[in-house]
Amino acid sequence: GAGVSQSPSNKVTEKGKDVELRCDPISGHTALYWYRQSLGQGLEFLIYFQGNSAPDKSGLPSDRFSAERTGGSVSTLTIQRTQQEDSAVYLCASSPVVGDNSPLHFGNGTRLTVT
C-alpha cells in the first residue's frame, strides 16, 4: 500500500516568508509525528499527534512553528517568518498507534532552504 507522502519534496523560500509543509500518513494510522534533520545533525523531535490532538508539542523550536491535523489524517506544519536556521529536512512519520513498540513509518521528507 501507499506509504507516508510529504509535499513539497523541496521548498526554497526567502527569509521572512511563511511556509506550509504537508504530510499524508498511511491510511488508518492514528499517530503522526514531525521531526527535522538539520545538516550534519540527528533527527530532532518536533511534535506528535494522536488523532487530531497533540499531546506533546515540546519539540517545536519557537512560536513561529505550528502544526495541525484534521480528520485524523493529513497534517500541516507551518513555519511563519522563516529564518535561515529553519533550513533542514522536515520528516513526517506515522504509526498505527502511539506507543514505544510501534515502529514509525517515515516519508521522504521536505527539504526546506531559507535564503
Added chain:
Amino acid sequence: DQQVKQNSPSLSVQEGRISILNCDYTNSMFDYFLWYKKYPAEGPTFLISISSIKDKNEDGRFTVFLNKSAKHLSLHIVPSQPGDSAVYFCAVGNTGKLIFGQGTTLQVKP
C-alpha cells in the same frame, strides 16, 4: 543535553566482516530501543528493535544487544554487505515519541 548519543559519526568496514554500531543513552526509564537505517534523500526505515526485558534480538544478519546496566545499545551486522552502506540511527522510546541519536554513517567497502 543529549539523551541518546552515537559517538562515532562514521564507520568503514570491509565486505563480509562484522559492523558494530554503538549507542549510549542517559535515562534508565527508557524501555524500548530501535535502530533505523537511512539512505540519502529517503526517510529512515525501521530495522530492528528490542525491549528492556531482553538483552538480545536477532533478525537475519542484524542483531541488537542491550546492556541496561551500562545504558548501552549496539547493532551488529554480519556479514556486512555494500548495500548496508547508509546512516544508522538508534532511537529510544519515551512516552509516545522516539528520541534519536545523531546517526553513524556506515560504509561497507567491496
